[in-house]
Amino acid sequence: MNSKTLKILSTATYGFGIGGDAWERGMGWSPDAIVAQGTTSDGGPAYLGTDNPSGASMMIKEDLTTILLSAKQKNIPFILSCGSPAGSNVELERALDIVNEIAQKNEIHLRVAVIPGELEKDYVIDKIRSGTPIRRLANNDALLEFLSEEEVSRSKRIVAQMGPEPIMAALDLDVDGVITGRSLDVGLYMALPLKMGFDKALAAHMGKTSECSSLICEPQSYDPVFATLAEDHFLVRPTNESARCTVNSVVSHNFYERSDPVREENPGGILDTSHAVYEQYDSETVKISGSQWIPVSPYTLKIEGVSHVGYRTICVCGVRDPILINCIDGFLGETRKAVEKRMSPLVAGRDYELIFRVYGKDGVLGDVEPVIQTMSHELGIIIEAVAADEARADSVCQIAVDYMAHMGYPGRLATAANVAFAYSPREHRLGSVYRYNIWHLLELEDPCEPFNIQVRDFPKEQ
Amino acid sequence: MKSSKDHKTKLHELVTVLRSKNAGPFLTTFDLFFDDKKLYQRVKNSGVLSKALISRLYKLNEQEVEGIYFVDSVKGIKITIAKPANMTSGDSHCRDLFGAQQHPPLMDIEIP
Numbered sequence: 001m002n003s004k005t006l007k008i009l010s011t012a013t014y015g016f017g018i019g020g021d022a023w024e025r026g027m028g029w030s031p032d033a034i035v036a037q038g039t040t041s042d043g044g045p046a047y048l049g050t051d052n053p054s055g056a057s058m059m060i061k062e063d064l065t066t067i068l069l070s071a072k073q074k075n076i077p078f079i080l081s082c083g084s085p086a087g088s089n090v091e092l093e094r095a096l097d098i099v100n101e102i103a104q105k106n107e108i109h110l111r112v113a114v115i116p117g118e119l120e121k122d123y124v125i126d127k128i129r130s131g132t133p134i135r136r137l138a139n140n141d142a143l144l145e146f147l148s149e150e151e152v153s154r155s156k157r158i159v160a161q162m163g164p165e166p167i168m169a170a171l172d173l174d175v176d177g178v179i180t181g182r183s184l185d186v187g188l189y190m191a192l193p194l195k196m197g198f199d200k201a202l203a204a205h206m207g208k209t210s211e212c213s214s215l216i217c218e219p220q221s222y223d224p225v226f227a228t229l230a231e232d233h234f235l236v237r238p239t240n241e242s243a244r245c246t247v248n249s250v251v252s253h254n255f256y257e258r259s260d261p262v263r264e265e266n267p268g269g270i271l272d273t274s275h276a277v278y279e280q281y282d283s284e285t286v287k288i289s290g291s292q293w294i295p296v297s298p299y300t301l302k303i304e305g306v307s308h309v310g311y312r313t314i315c316v317c318g319v320r321d322p323i324l325i326n327c328i329d330g331f332l333g334e335t336r337k338a339v340e341k342r343m344s345p346l347v348a349g350r351d352y353e354l355i356f357r358v359y360g361k362d363g364v365l366g367d368v369e370p371v372i373q374t375m376s377h378e379l380g381i382i383i384e385a386v387a388a389d390e391a392r393a394d395s396v397c398q399i400a401v402d403y404m405a406h407m408g409y410p411g412r413l414a415t416a417a418n419v420a421f422a423y424s425p426r427e428h429r430l431g432s433v434y435r436y437n438i439w440h441l442l443e444l445e446d447p448c449e450p451f452n453i454q455v456r457d458f459p460k461e462q
Numbered sequence: 463m464k465s466s467k468d469h470k471t472k473l474h475e476l477v478t479v480l481r482s483k484n485a486g487p488f489l490t491t492f493d494l495f496f497d498d499k500k501l502y503q504r505v506k507n508s509g510v511l512s513k514a515l516i517s518r519l520y521k522l523n524e525q526e527v528e529g530i531y532f533v534d535s536v537k538g539i540k541i542t543i544a545k546p547a548n549m550t551s552g553d554s555h556c557r558d559l560f561g562a563q564q565h566p567p568l569m570d571i572e573i574p
Binding site: 041042043044045046137138139140141142143247248251252255256257258259260261262274278309310312353355357363364365366367368370384386433434435436439 | 479483484485486489493519521528536548550551553555557558560563566
């Protein structure tokens with residue numbers, strides 16, 4: 001095991017644009033595998049809720065072509081999560097349609113182990129009924145402390161962040177590569193190293209460092225990064241010739257999007273980097289060692305689920321009159337009262353929501369905004385209604401729009417109309433609003449139990 | 463005339479990075495990085511970054527300040543707070559999907 005190393009070319013499947021010189025350079029270093037993640041909850045709950053994802057783009061097709069052809073040519077495995085961004089089954093199937101097109105167009109055969117990441121609601125309900133406590137992962141009143149059957153029934157769709165174990169099982173099969181739906185990013189990276197007997201902490205830390213490609217480099221880009229895992233350390237470097245990894249750039253990224261800078265809960269254990277040593281190995285490479293893995297029992301998987309909140313209708317307008325800008329809070333307060341009066345007996349907050357986003361004042365920070373008095377000469381306002389059905393959302397929005405257009409305010413001179421509507425029509429339906437109602441930990445005895453590994457050939461039989 | 467003892471600096475003048483981002487849909491996390499070890503120590507030792515201050519700036523209960531972490535080895539400070547329950551990522555009252563523009567209230571914190 002002394003000189004055993006594992007080289008991973010790391011990229012992403014979101015369609016950021018990954019080919020070119022940097023890719024060629026990385027492939028020239030003879031990676032043992034290509035690993036890429038393409039699922040996230042960053043985009044918010046709507047992507048997990050939708051039945052009609054916006055459709056995998058041309059860019060995803062280009063990037064998947066680069067990955068799959070390179071892997072096939074060099075006879076190395078690919079381990080990818082696809083179905084950007086939420087990794088639902090419908091998104092995964094769209095990505096696999098692209099894989100099919102790529103295989104057809106390039107006249108190659110790909111045998112892929114496909115592991116969907118979605119969970120059936122009944123599966124989760126059965127777990128609850130059998131007495132498994134499913135505890136929330138974040139302390140937030142928006143989440144039930146322990147998941148209930150009703151909350152699961154209420155959800156639209158649930159995915160799980162599979163660990164490395166199902167991927168390891170898939171790699172045992174005679175396949176060219178593995179494509180999952182939603183999965184744990186780090187798990188994609190841990191699978192091959194664990195199969196080969198590398199240290200679990202280093203494998204996990206290597207995954208955490210590599211998963212966002214060249215966001216760990218200076219300057220940042222979407223080019224791949226190259227990691228070399230050894231027995232007691234790993235190295236990471238950019239593929240872009242004009243970039244470098246520095247201790248600062250790598251560590252700064254270890255903080256990124258993490259609630260705790262040095263401890264991260266993973267399935268089966270905690271990755272603890274509090275004693276990790278980061279060294280500048282050469283001008284562009286960082287060497288990392290000293291990562292620790294603290295086993296935790298029982299094994300848990302993070303599950304994510306969304307529920308439907310309602311439908312949203314908005315109107316976009318601007319205000320330029322300084323007299324109105326000066327009393328905008330009072331004016332919006334009167335607008336709200338007018339809506340409440342006309343919508344009665346329906347009650348704001350319970351039966352509908354009316355929201356004003358006032359850009360130029362506090363649209364971004366809301367009541368946390370430290371600037372009390374806006375100095376803007378112009379405000380951008382989104383008038384927004386959310387309700388259980390589209391007709392009601394339309395009505396709430398329209399009442400607010402009609403009031404704001406013409407009703408008076410103290411000292412008004414511009415009596416023709418109060419706002420500059422951006423568009424005709426004034427109101428626009430934005431579709432469904434979702435929220436994350438499941439962000440919980442599912443205890444499992446068998447890490448592979450919820451997942452179904454399918455071996456699929458591309459191109460498909462006609 | 464101000465004595466050197468009275469000289470306070472705003473936090474944004476001392477850092478090389480001061481940012482916010484979601485740590486999942488329910489938490490907002492702030493990262494501060496320093497190039498200069500002395501500046502990092504000055505901020506850390508001042509005790510100014512406390513749960514009391516953060517909860518006041520972000521209009522939270524102190525329990526909703528999940529943690530304030532000082533990582534000496536990398537001269538980094540991380541602060542994590544809970545999002546209001548009706549303002550989790552993508553929910554109807556969410557103002558900032560990525561949580562990436564929530565840092566300004568930290569910028570003008572005075573450090574002795």
